[in-house]
Amino acid sequence: MDAFQDQFAIRVRDLVVGFGRQTVLDHLSLDVRRGEILGLVGASGGGKSVLMRTIIGLIPRRSGTIEVMGQPAGGHGRGAATAWGILFQQGALFSSLTVRQNVQFPLRENLVLSQELMDEIAIAKLEMVGLRAEDADKYPAELSGGMTKRVALARALALDPPILFLDEPTSGLDPIAAGEFDALIKTLQKTLELTVFMVTHDLASLTTVCDRVAALADGKIVAIGPMRELLQSEHPWVRAYFHGKRSQMLQHEMR
Ligand SMILES: Nc1ncnc2c1ncn2[C@@H]1O[C@H](COP(=O)(O)OP(=O)(O)OP(=O)(O)O)[C@@H](O)[C@H]1O
Structure with a gap:
Protein backbone atom coordinates (compact mmCIF):
# COMPACT_ATOMS: atom_id res chain seq x y z
CA MET A 1 0.00 0.00 0.00
CA HIS A 76 -11.68 -9.34 3.10
CA GLY A 77 -12.64 -12.94 3.63
CA ARG A 78 -12.56 -13.80 7.31
CA GLY A 79 -10.99 -10.43 8.13
CA ALA A 80 -14.12 -8.45 7.14
CA ALA A 81 -15.79 -8.69 10.53
CA THR A 82 -12.74 -7.19 12.21
CA ALA A 83 -12.41 -4.28 9.72
CA TRP A 84 -15.46 -2.45 11.04
CA GLY A 85 -17.94 -2.21 13.86
CA ILE A 86 -21.51 -1.14 13.14
CA LEU A 87 -24.11 0.62 15.23
CA PHE A 88 -27.44 0.32 13.43
CA GLN A 89 -30.19 2.88 13.91
CA GLN A 90 -32.37 0.63 16.05
CA GLY A 91 -29.49 -0.43 18.29
CA ALA A 92 -30.78 -3.99 17.86
CA LEU A 93 -29.51 -5.83 20.91
CA PHE A 94 -30.55 -9.47 21.28
CA SER A 95 -33.35 -9.23 23.84
CA SER A 96 -32.88 -12.74 25.22
CA LEU A 97 -29.16 -12.21 25.89
CA THR A 98 -27.63 -10.26 28.77
CA VAL A 99 -25.52 -7.17 28.16
CA ARG A 100 -22.38 -9.30 28.66
CA GLN A 101 -23.57 -11.92 26.14
CA ASN A 102 -24.51 -9.22 23.62
CA VAL A 103 -21.01 -7.70 23.79
CA GLN A 104 -19.44 -11.15 23.55
CA PHE A 105 -21.50 -12.14 20.51
CA PRO A 106 -18.95 -10.99 17.85
CA LEU A 107 -16.14 -12.61 19.85
CA ARG A 108 -17.94 -15.97 19.84
CA GLU A 109 -18.71 -15.66 16.13
CA ASN A 110 -15.17 -14.79 15.06
CA LEU A 111 -12.63 -16.01 17.62
CA VAL A 112 -11.91 -18.97 19.84
CA LEU A 113 -11.33 -17.58 23.33
CA SER A 114 -11.72 -18.90 26.86
CA GLN A 115 -14.84 -17.81 28.75
CA GLU A 116 -12.61 -16.04 31.28
CA LEU A 117 -10.93 -13.94 28.60
CA MET A 118 -14.27 -13.13 26.94
CA ASP A 119 -15.64 -11.97 30.31
CA GLU A 120 -12.62 -9.72 30.80
CA ILE A 121 -12.99 -8.24 27.30
CA ALA A 122 -16.74 -7.64 27.79
CA ILE A 123 -16.17 -5.74 31.05
CA ALA A 124 -13.31 -3.72 29.51
CA LYS A 125 -15.51 -2.73 26.54
CA LEU A 126 -18.43 -1.81 28.81
CA GLU A 127 -16.16 0.41 30.91
CA MET A 128 -14.77 1.96 27.73
CA VAL A 129 -18.28 3.17 26.81
CA GLY A 130 -19.02 4.47 30.29
CA LEU A 131 -21.02 1.53 31.70
CA ARG A 132 -20.29 -0.37 34.93
CA ALA A 133 -19.41 -4.02 35.43
CA GLU A 134 -22.76 -4.42 37.31
CA ASP A 135 -24.61 -3.59 34.09
CA ALA A 136 -23.22 -6.73 32.43
CA ASP A 137 -25.90 -9.01 33.90
CA LYS A 138 -28.85 -6.83 32.88
CA TYR A 139 -31.15 -7.62 29.96
CA PRO A 140 -31.83 -5.07 27.18
CA ALA A 141 -35.38 -4.43 28.50
CA GLU A 142 -33.84 -3.09 31.75
CA LEU A 143 -31.73 -0.43 29.98
CA SER A 144 -32.45 3.23 29.16
CA GLY A 145 -32.16 4.39 25.53
CA GLY A 146 -28.72 5.89 26.21
CA MET A 147 -27.47 2.70 27.89
CA THR A 148 -28.79 0.58 25.00
CA LYS A 149 -26.79 2.66 22.52
CA ARG A 150 -23.69 2.31 24.72
CA VAL A 151 -24.04 -1.48 24.87
CA ALA A 152 -24.49 -1.58 21.09
CA LEU A 153 -21.36 0.55 20.80
CA ALA A 154 -19.42 -1.78 23.14
CA ARG A 155 -20.51 -4.68 20.95
CA ALA A 156 -19.43 -2.80 17.78
CA LEU A 157 -15.99 -2.28 19.38
CA ALA A 158 -15.65 -5.87 20.63
CA LEU A 159 -13.23 -6.92 17.87
CA ASP A 160 -11.18 -3.67 18.01
CA PRO A 161 -12.13 -2.58 14.47
CA PRO A 162 -10.30 0.39 12.90
N1 LIG B 1 -33.48 -3.49 0.12
C1 LIG B 1 -34.11 -2.55 -0.61
N2 LIG B 1 -34.92 -2.88 -1.62
C2 LIG B 1 -35.54 -1.94 -2.37
N3 LIG B 1 -35.40 -0.61 -2.18
C3 LIG B 1 -34.62 -0.22 -1.18
C4 LIG B 1 -33.93 -1.15 -0.33
N4 LIG B 1 -33.20 -0.46 0.60
C5 LIG B 1 -33.43 0.85 0.33
N5 LIG B 1 -34.28 0.99 -0.71
C6 LIG B 1 -34.71 2.28 -1.29
O1 LIG B 1 -33.56 3.08 -1.50
C7 LIG B 1 -33.84 4.46 -1.22
C8 LIG B 1 -32.82 5.00 -0.22
O2 LIG B 1 -33.07 4.44 1.07
P1 LIG B 1 -32.17 4.72 2.34
O3 LIG B 1 -32.72 3.86 3.44
O4 LIG B 1 -30.74 4.57 2.00
O5 LIG B 1 -32.46 6.25 2.64
P2 LIG B 1 -31.85 7.14 3.80
O6 LIG B 1 -31.16 8.29 3.12
O7 LIG B 1 -31.03 6.32 4.72
O8 LIG B 1 -33.19 7.66 4.49
P3 LIG B 1 -33.55 8.01 6.04
O9 LIG B 1 -32.83 9.30 6.36
O10 LIG B 1 -35.03 8.21 5.99
O11 LIG B 1 -33.12 6.86 6.89
C9 LIG B 1 -35.29 4.52 -0.77
O12 LIG B 1 -36.09 4.87 -1.86
C10 LIG B 1 -35.58 3.09 -0.32
O13 LIG B 1 -36.93 2.79 -0.49
Missing part, protein backbone atom coordinates in the same frame (compact mmCIF):
# COMPACT_ATOMS: atom_id res chain seq x y z
CA ASP A 2 1.50 3.38 -0.94
CA ALA A 3 1.55 6.48 1.27
CA PHE A 4 -1.35 8.06 -0.67
CA GLN A 5 -3.63 5.05 -0.26
CA ASP A 6 -2.60 4.91 3.37
CA GLN A 7 -4.38 8.24 4.03
CA PHE A 8 -7.80 6.74 3.37
CA ALA A 9 -9.88 4.30 5.35
CA ILE A 10 -12.59 4.09 2.69
CA ARG A 11 -12.44 5.01 -1.00
CA VAL A 12 -15.59 4.85 -3.11
CA ARG A 13 -15.40 5.51 -6.85
CA ASP A 14 -18.24 5.82 -9.37
CA LEU A 15 -20.58 3.72 -7.29
CA VAL A 16 -23.94 2.83 -8.82
CA VAL A 17 -26.54 1.07 -6.68
CA GLY A 18 -30.21 0.59 -7.44
CA PHE A 19 -33.26 -1.58 -6.93
CA GLY A 20 -35.27 -2.55 -10.00
CA ARG A 21 -35.80 0.59 -12.05
CA GLN A 22 -34.76 2.90 -9.22
CA THR A 23 -31.17 4.19 -9.16
CA VAL A 24 -30.33 5.24 -5.60
CA LEU A 25 -26.59 5.98 -5.88
CA ASP A 26 -25.57 7.36 -9.26
CA HIS A 27 -21.79 7.36 -9.89
CA LEU A 28 -21.05 8.40 -6.32
CA SER A 29 -17.44 8.99 -5.22
CA LEU A 30 -16.29 9.57 -1.63
CA ASP A 31 -13.04 9.36 0.37
CA VAL A 32 -13.05 8.86 4.13
CA ARG A 33 -9.68 9.78 5.66
CA ARG A 34 -8.09 7.59 8.27
CA GLY A 35 -8.77 8.81 11.80
CA GLU A 36 -11.51 11.29 10.89
CA ILE A 37 -15.15 11.48 11.93
CA LEU A 38 -17.12 11.96 8.73
CA GLY A 39 -20.78 12.91 9.01
CA LEU A 40 -23.13 12.05 6.14
CA VAL A 41 -26.30 14.07 5.60
CA GLY A 42 -28.95 13.69 2.92
CA ALA A 43 -32.68 13.79 2.33
CA SER A 44 -34.85 11.11 3.88
CA GLY A 45 -34.85 8.19 1.46
CA GLY A 46 -31.88 9.73 -0.37
CA GLY A 47 -29.63 6.68 0.02
CA LYS A 48 -27.50 7.25 3.15
CA SER A 49 -28.24 3.83 4.62
CA VAL A 50 -27.90 2.23 1.19
CA LEU A 51 -24.41 3.76 0.85
CA MET A 52 -23.37 2.50 4.28
CA ARG A 53 -24.81 -0.96 3.65
CA THR A 54 -23.15 -1.17 0.24
CA ILE A 55 -19.75 -0.28 1.70
CA ILE A 56 -20.07 -3.07 4.27
CA GLY A 57 -21.22 -5.51 1.60
CA LEU A 58 -24.87 -5.98 2.61
CA ILE A 59 -26.19 -4.56 -0.69
CA PRO A 60 -24.71 -5.46 -4.10
CA ARG A 61 -23.47 -2.69 -6.40
CA ARG A 62 -24.17 -2.38 -10.12
CA SER A 63 -20.79 -0.81 -10.83
CA GLY A 64 -17.99 1.18 -9.26
CA THR A 65 -15.24 0.30 -6.78
CA ILE A 66 -14.99 0.33 -3.00
CA GLU A 67 -11.76 0.02 -1.02
CA VAL A 68 -11.66 -0.43 2.74
CA MET A 69 -8.28 0.00 4.47
CA GLY A 70 -6.57 -0.32 1.09
CA GLN A 71 -8.29 -3.60 0.19
CA PRO A 72 -11.05 -4.02 -2.42
CA ALA A 73 -14.37 -4.49 -0.61
CA GLY A 74 -15.53 -8.06 -0.73
CA GLY A 75 -11.94 -9.31 -0.68
CA ILE A 163 -13.57 1.72 11.39
CA LEU A 164 -16.87 2.41 13.11
CA PHE A 165 -20.12 2.88 11.15
CA LEU A 166 -22.87 4.71 13.01
CA ASP A 167 -26.40 5.03 11.58
CA GLU A 168 -28.12 7.97 13.29
CA PRO A 169 -26.48 7.25 16.67
CA THR A 170 -28.25 10.00 18.63
CA SER A 171 -31.77 9.43 17.25
CA GLY A 172 -34.23 8.76 20.05
CA LEU A 173 -31.93 10.20 22.75
CA ASP A 174 -32.77 13.31 24.75
CA PRO A 175 -30.39 16.26 24.14
CA ILE A 176 -28.32 15.53 27.27
CA ALA A 177 -27.88 11.85 26.47
CA ALA A 178 -27.18 12.75 22.81
CA GLY A 179 -24.49 15.24 23.85
CA GLU A 180 -22.90 12.65 26.16
CA PHE A 181 -22.95 10.06 23.38
CA ASP A 182 -21.31 12.53 20.97
CA ALA A 183 -18.60 13.26 23.53
CA LEU A 184 -18.03 9.52 23.96
CA ILE A 185 -17.63 9.04 20.18
CA LYS A 186 -15.09 11.86 20.07
CA THR A 187 -13.12 10.41 22.99
CA LEU A 188 -13.10 6.93 21.46
CA GLN A 189 -12.02 8.30 18.08
CA LYS A 190 -9.06 10.03 19.73
CA THR A 191 -7.99 7.27 22.11
CA LEU A 192 -8.50 4.35 19.71
CA GLU A 193 -7.54 6.33 16.57
CA LEU A 194 -10.81 5.20 15.00
CA THR A 195 -12.20 6.26 11.66
CA VAL A 196 -15.89 7.02 12.13
CA PHE A 197 -18.48 7.14 9.34
CA MET A 198 -21.65 8.60 10.80
CA VAL A 199 -25.05 9.05 9.16
CA THR A 200 -26.85 11.75 11.12
CA HIS A 201 -29.49 14.47 10.94
CA ASP A 202 -28.33 15.86 14.28
CA LEU A 203 -26.99 19.38 13.68
CA ALA A 204 -25.32 19.43 17.09
CA SER A 205 -23.40 16.21 16.25
CA LEU A 206 -22.40 17.59 12.86
CA THR A 207 -21.10 20.78 14.42
CA THR A 208 -19.41 19.42 17.53
CA VAL A 209 -17.96 15.99 16.62
CA CYS A 210 -17.58 15.69 12.85
CA ASP A 211 -14.24 16.66 11.30
CA ARG A 212 -15.93 16.81 7.89
CA VAL A 213 -19.47 16.55 6.62
CA ALA A 214 -20.55 15.06 3.27
CA ALA A 215 -23.91 15.91 1.68
CA LEU A 216 -25.67 13.29 -0.44
CA ALA A 217 -28.19 14.56 -3.01
CA ASP A 218 -29.37 13.16 -6.35
CA GLY A 219 -27.39 9.99 -5.70
CA LYS A 220 -24.04 11.81 -5.42
CA ILE A 221 -21.86 13.58 -2.87
CA VAL A 222 -22.55 17.20 -3.78
CA ALA A 223 -20.49 18.88 -1.04
CA ILE A 224 -17.85 17.72 1.44
CA GLY A 225 -15.71 19.58 3.96
CA PRO A 226 -15.70 20.98 7.48
CA MET A 227 -19.14 22.14 8.67
CA ARG A 228 -18.22 25.83 8.19
CA GLU A 229 -17.54 25.12 4.50
CA LEU A 230 -20.82 23.23 4.08
CA LEU A 231 -22.62 26.24 5.50
CA GLN A 232 -21.11 28.32 2.65
CA SER A 233 -22.08 25.79 -0.06
CA GLU A 234 -24.08 27.17 -2.98
CA HIS A 235 -25.65 23.79 -3.83
CA PRO A 236 -29.45 24.26 -3.68
CA TRP A 237 -30.13 21.13 -1.58
CA VAL A 238 -27.28 21.89 0.85
CA ARG A 239 -28.50 25.47 1.22
CA ALA A 240 -32.05 24.32 1.81
CA TYR A 241 -30.87 21.75 4.39
CA PHE A 242 -28.67 24.06 6.45
CA HIS A 243 -30.39 27.37 5.85
CA GLY A 244 -34.02 26.22 6.03
CA LYS A 245 -36.15 27.60 8.89
CA ARG A 246 -35.60 24.73 11.35
CA SER A 247 -31.83 24.60 10.81
CA GLN A 248 -31.51 28.37 11.14
CA MET A 249 -33.36 28.27 14.45
CA LEU A 250 -31.06 25.56 15.79
CA GLN A 251 -27.89 27.24 14.51
CA HIS A 252 -29.01 30.47 16.12
CA GLU A 253 -29.47 28.67 19.44
CA MET A 254 -26.06 26.98 19.11
CA ARG A 255 -24.29 30.34 18.79
Whole structure:
Protein backbone atom coordinates (compact mmCIF):
# COMPACT_ATOMS: atom_id res chain seq x y z
CA MET A 1 0.00 0.00 0.00
CA ASP A 2 1.50 3.38 -0.94
CA ALA A 3 1.55 6.48 1.27
CA PHE A 4 -1.35 8.06 -0.67
CA GLN A 5 -3.63 5.05 -0.26
CA ASP A 6 -2.60 4.91 3.37
CA GLN A 7 -4.38 8.24 4.03
CA PHE A 8 -7.80 6.74 3.37
CA ALA A 9 -9.88 4.30 5.35
CA ILE A 10 -12.59 4.09 2.69
CA ARG A 11 -12.44 5.01 -1.00
CA VAL A 12 -15.59 4.85 -3.11
CA ARG A 13 -15.40 5.51 -6.85
CA ASP A 14 -18.24 5.82 -9.37
CA LEU A 15 -20.58 3.72 -7.29
CA VAL A 16 -23.94 2.83 -8.82
CA VAL A 17 -26.54 1.07 -6.68
CA GLY A 18 -30.21 0.59 -7.44
CA PHE A 19 -33.26 -1.58 -6.93
CA GLY A 20 -35.27 -2.55 -10.00
CA ARG A 21 -35.80 0.59 -12.05
CA GLN A 22 -34.76 2.90 -9.22
CA THR A 23 -31.17 4.19 -9.16
CA VAL A 24 -30.33 5.24 -5.60
CA LEU A 25 -26.59 5.98 -5.88
CA ASP A 26 -25.57 7.36 -9.26
CA HIS A 27 -21.79 7.36 -9.89
CA LEU A 28 -21.05 8.40 -6.32
CA SER A 29 -17.44 8.99 -5.22
CA LEU A 30 -16.29 9.57 -1.63
CA ASP A 31 -13.04 9.36 0.37
CA VAL A 32 -13.05 8.86 4.13
CA ARG A 33 -9.68 9.78 5.66
CA ARG A 34 -8.09 7.59 8.27
CA GLY A 35 -8.77 8.81 11.80
CA GLU A 36 -11.51 11.29 10.89
CA ILE A 37 -15.15 11.48 11.93
CA LEU A 38 -17.12 11.96 8.73
CA GLY A 39 -20.78 12.91 9.01
CA LEU A 40 -23.13 12.05 6.14
CA VAL A 41 -26.30 14.07 5.60
CA GLY A 42 -28.95 13.69 2.92
CA ALA A 43 -32.68 13.79 2.33
CA SER A 44 -34.85 11.11 3.88
CA GLY A 45 -34.85 8.19 1.46
CA GLY A 46 -31.88 9.73 -0.37
CA GLY A 47 -29.63 6.68 0.02
CA LYS A 48 -27.50 7.25 3.15
CA SER A 49 -28.24 3.83 4.62
CA VAL A 50 -27.90 2.23 1.19
CA LEU A 51 -24.41 3.76 0.85
CA MET A 52 -23.37 2.50 4.28
CA ARG A 53 -24.81 -0.96 3.65
CA THR A 54 -23.15 -1.17 0.24
CA ILE A 55 -19.75 -0.28 1.70
CA ILE A 56 -20.07 -3.07 4.27
CA GLY A 57 -21.22 -5.51 1.60
CA LEU A 58 -24.87 -5.98 2.61
CA ILE A 59 -26.19 -4.56 -0.69
CA PRO A 60 -24.71 -5.46 -4.10
CA ARG A 61 -23.47 -2.69 -6.40
CA ARG A 62 -24.17 -2.38 -10.12
CA SER A 63 -20.79 -0.81 -10.83
CA GLY A 64 -17.99 1.18 -9.26
CA THR A 65 -15.24 0.30 -6.78
CA ILE A 66 -14.99 0.33 -3.00
CA GLU A 67 -11.76 0.02 -1.02
CA VAL A 68 -11.66 -0.43 2.74
CA MET A 69 -8.28 0.00 4.47
CA GLY A 70 -6.57 -0.32 1.09
CA GLN A 71 -8.29 -3.60 0.19
CA PRO A 72 -11.05 -4.02 -2.42
CA ALA A 73 -14.37 -4.49 -0.61
CA GLY A 74 -15.53 -8.06 -0.73
CA GLY A 75 -11.94 -9.31 -0.68
CA HIS A 76 -11.68 -9.34 3.10
CA GLY A 77 -12.64 -12.94 3.63
CA ARG A 78 -12.56 -13.80 7.31
CA GLY A 79 -10.99 -10.43 8.13
CA ALA A 80 -14.12 -8.45 7.14
CA ALA A 81 -15.79 -8.69 10.53
CA THR A 82 -12.74 -7.19 12.21
CA ALA A 83 -12.41 -4.28 9.72
CA TRP A 84 -15.46 -2.45 11.04
CA GLY A 85 -17.94 -2.21 13.86
CA ILE A 86 -21.51 -1.14 13.14
CA LEU A 87 -24.11 0.62 15.23
CA PHE A 88 -27.44 0.32 13.43
CA GLN A 89 -30.19 2.88 13.91
CA GLN A 90 -32.37 0.63 16.05
CA GLY A 91 -29.49 -0.43 18.29
CA ALA A 92 -30.78 -3.99 17.86
CA LEU A 93 -29.51 -5.83 20.91
CA PHE A 94 -30.55 -9.47 21.28
CA SER A 95 -33.35 -9.23 23.84
CA SER A 96 -32.88 -12.74 25.22
CA LEU A 97 -29.16 -12.21 25.89
CA THR A 98 -27.63 -10.26 28.77
CA VAL A 99 -25.52 -7.17 28.16
CA ARG A 100 -22.38 -9.30 28.66
CA GLN A 101 -23.57 -11.92 26.14
CA ASN A 102 -24.51 -9.22 23.62
CA VAL A 103 -21.01 -7.70 23.79
CA GLN A 104 -19.44 -11.15 23.55
CA PHE A 105 -21.50 -12.14 20.51
CA PRO A 106 -18.95 -10.99 17.85
CA LEU A 107 -16.14 -12.61 19.85
CA ARG A 108 -17.94 -15.97 19.84
CA GLU A 109 -18.71 -15.66 16.13
CA ASN A 110 -15.17 -14.79 15.06
CA LEU A 111 -12.63 -16.01 17.62
CA VAL A 112 -11.91 -18.97 19.84
CA LEU A 113 -11.33 -17.58 23.33
CA SER A 114 -11.72 -18.90 26.86
CA GLN A 115 -14.84 -17.81 28.75
CA GLU A 116 -12.61 -16.04 31.28
CA LEU A 117 -10.93 -13.94 28.60
CA MET A 118 -14.27 -13.13 26.94
CA ASP A 119 -15.64 -11.97 30.31
CA GLU A 120 -12.62 -9.72 30.80
CA ILE A 121 -12.99 -8.24 27.30
CA ALA A 122 -16.74 -7.64 27.79
CA ILE A 123 -16.17 -5.74 31.05
CA ALA A 124 -13.31 -3.72 29.51
CA LYS A 125 -15.51 -2.73 26.54
CA LEU A 126 -18.43 -1.81 28.81
CA GLU A 127 -16.16 0.41 30.91
CA MET A 128 -14.77 1.96 27.73
CA VAL A 129 -18.28 3.17 26.81
CA GLY A 130 -19.02 4.47 30.29
CA LEU A 131 -21.02 1.53 31.70
CA ARG A 132 -20.29 -0.37 34.93
CA ALA A 133 -19.41 -4.02 35.43
CA GLU A 134 -22.76 -4.42 37.31
CA ASP A 135 -24.61 -3.59 34.09
CA ALA A 136 -23.22 -6.73 32.43
CA ASP A 137 -25.90 -9.01 33.90
CA LYS A 138 -28.85 -6.83 32.88
CA TYR A 139 -31.15 -7.62 29.96
CA PRO A 140 -31.83 -5.07 27.18
CA ALA A 141 -35.38 -4.43 28.50
CA GLU A 142 -33.84 -3.09 31.75
CA LEU A 143 -31.73 -0.43 29.98
CA SER A 144 -32.45 3.23 29.16
CA GLY A 145 -32.16 4.39 25.53
CA GLY A 146 -28.72 5.89 26.21
CA MET A 147 -27.47 2.70 27.89
CA THR A 148 -28.79 0.58 25.00
CA LYS A 149 -26.79 2.66 22.52
CA ARG A 150 -23.69 2.31 24.72
CA VAL A 151 -24.04 -1.48 24.87
CA ALA A 152 -24.49 -1.58 21.09
CA LEU A 153 -21.36 0.55 20.80
CA ALA A 154 -19.42 -1.78 23.14
CA ARG A 155 -20.51 -4.68 20.95
CA ALA A 156 -19.43 -2.80 17.78
CA LEU A 157 -15.99 -2.28 19.38
CA ALA A 158 -15.65 -5.87 20.63
CA LEU A 159 -13.23 -6.92 17.87
CA ASP A 160 -11.18 -3.67 18.01
CA PRO A 161 -12.13 -2.58 14.47
CA PRO A 162 -10.30 0.39 12.90
CA ILE A 163 -13.57 1.72 11.39
CA LEU A 164 -16.87 2.41 13.11
CA PHE A 165 -20.12 2.88 11.15
CA LEU A 166 -22.87 4.71 13.01
CA ASP A 167 -26.40 5.03 11.58
CA GLU A 168 -28.12 7.97 13.29
CA PRO A 169 -26.48 7.25 16.67
CA THR A 170 -28.25 10.00 18.63
CA SER A 171 -31.77 9.43 17.25
CA GLY A 172 -34.23 8.76 20.05
CA LEU A 173 -31.93 10.20 22.75
CA ASP A 174 -32.77 13.31 24.75
CA PRO A 175 -30.39 16.26 24.14
CA ILE A 176 -28.32 15.53 27.27
CA ALA A 177 -27.88 11.85 26.47
CA ALA A 178 -27.18 12.75 22.81
CA GLY A 179 -24.49 15.24 23.85
CA GLU A 180 -22.90 12.65 26.16
CA PHE A 181 -22.95 10.06 23.38
CA ASP A 182 -21.31 12.53 20.97
CA ALA A 183 -18.60 13.26 23.53
CA LEU A 184 -18.03 9.52 23.96
CA ILE A 185 -17.63 9.04 20.18
CA LYS A 186 -15.09 11.86 20.07
CA THR A 187 -13.12 10.41 22.99
CA LEU A 188 -13.10 6.93 21.46
CA GLN A 189 -12.02 8.30 18.08
CA LYS A 190 -9.06 10.03 19.73
CA THR A 191 -7.99 7.27 22.11
CA LEU A 192 -8.50 4.35 19.71
CA GLU A 193 -7.54 6.33 16.57
CA LEU A 194 -10.81 5.20 15.00
CA THR A 195 -12.20 6.26 11.66
CA VAL A 196 -15.89 7.02 12.13
CA PHE A 197 -18.48 7.14 9.34
CA MET A 198 -21.65 8.60 10.80
CA VAL A 199 -25.05 9.05 9.16
CA THR A 200 -26.85 11.75 11.12
CA HIS A 201 -29.49 14.47 10.94
CA ASP A 202 -28.33 15.86 14.28
CA LEU A 203 -26.99 19.38 13.68
CA ALA A 204 -25.32 19.43 17.09
CA SER A 205 -23.40 16.21 16.25
CA LEU A 206 -22.40 17.59 12.86
CA THR A 207 -21.10 20.78 14.42
CA THR A 208 -19.41 19.42 17.53
CA VAL A 209 -17.96 15.99 16.62
CA CYS A 210 -17.58 15.69 12.85
CA ASP A 211 -14.24 16.66 11.30
CA ARG A 212 -15.93 16.81 7.89
CA VAL A 213 -19.47 16.55 6.62
CA ALA A 214 -20.55 15.06 3.27
CA ALA A 215 -23.91 15.91 1.68
CA LEU A 216 -25.67 13.29 -0.44
CA ALA A 217 -28.19 14.56 -3.01
CA ASP A 218 -29.37 13.16 -6.35
CA GLY A 219 -27.39 9.99 -5.70
CA LYS A 220 -24.04 11.81 -5.42
CA ILE A 221 -21.86 13.58 -2.87
CA VAL A 222 -22.55 17.20 -3.78
CA ALA A 223 -20.49 18.88 -1.04
CA ILE A 224 -17.85 17.72 1.44
CA GLY A 225 -15.71 19.58 3.96
CA PRO A 226 -15.70 20.98 7.48
CA MET A 227 -19.14 22.14 8.67
CA ARG A 228 -18.22 25.83 8.19
CA GLU A 229 -17.54 25.12 4.50
CA LEU A 230 -20.82 23.23 4.08
CA LEU A 231 -22.62 26.24 5.50
CA GLN A 232 -21.11 28.32 2.65
CA SER A 233 -22.08 25.79 -0.06
CA GLU A 234 -24.08 27.17 -2.98
CA HIS A 235 -25.65 23.79 -3.83
CA PRO A 236 -29.45 24.26 -3.68
CA TRP A 237 -30.13 21.13 -1.58
CA VAL A 238 -27.28 21.89 0.85
CA ARG A 239 -28.50 25.47 1.22
CA ALA A 240 -32.05 24.32 1.81
CA TYR A 241 -30.87 21.75 4.39
CA PHE A 242 -28.67 24.06 6.45
CA HIS A 243 -30.39 27.37 5.85
CA GLY A 244 -34.02 26.22 6.03
CA LYS A 245 -36.15 27.60 8.89
CA ARG A 246 -35.60 24.73 11.35
CA SER A 247 -31.83 24.60 10.81
CA GLN A 248 -31.51 28.37 11.14
CA MET A 249 -33.36 28.27 14.45
CA LEU A 250 -31.06 25.56 15.79
CA GLN A 251 -27.89 27.24 14.51
CA HIS A 252 -29.01 30.47 16.12
CA GLU A 253 -29.47 28.67 19.44
CA MET A 254 -26.06 26.98 19.11
CA ARG A 255 -24.29 30.34 18.79
N1 LIG B 1 -33.48 -3.49 0.12
C1 LIG B 1 -34.11 -2.55 -0.61
N2 LIG B 1 -34.92 -2.88 -1.62
C2 LIG B 1 -35.54 -1.94 -2.37
N3 LIG B 1 -35.40 -0.61 -2.18
C3 LIG B 1 -34.62 -0.22 -1.18
C4 LIG B 1 -33.93 -1.15 -0.33
N4 LIG B 1 -33.20 -0.46 0.60
C5 LIG B 1 -33.43 0.85 0.33
N5 LIG B 1 -34.28 0.99 -0.71
C6 LIG B 1 -34.71 2.28 -1.29
O1 LIG B 1 -33.56 3.08 -1.50
C7 LIG B 1 -33.84 4.46 -1.22
C8 LIG B 1 -32.82 5.00 -0.22
O2 LIG B 1 -33.07 4.44 1.07
P1 LIG B 1 -32.17 4.72 2.34
O3 LIG B 1 -32.72 3.86 3.44
O4 LIG B 1 -30.74 4.57 2.00
O5 LIG B 1 -32.46 6.25 2.64
P2 LIG B 1 -31.85 7.14 3.80
O6 LIG B 1 -31.16 8.29 3.12
O7 LIG B 1 -31.03 6.32 4.72
O8 LIG B 1 -33.19 7.66 4.49
P3 LIG B 1 -33.55 8.01 6.04
O9 LIG B 1 -32.83 9.30 6.36
O10 LIG B 1 -35.03 8.21 5.99
O11 LIG B 1 -33.12 6.86 6.89
C9 LIG B 1 -35.29 4.52 -0.77
O12 LIG B 1 -36.09 4.87 -1.86
C10 LIG B 1 -35.58 3.09 -0.32
O13 LIG B 1 -36.93 2.79 -0.49
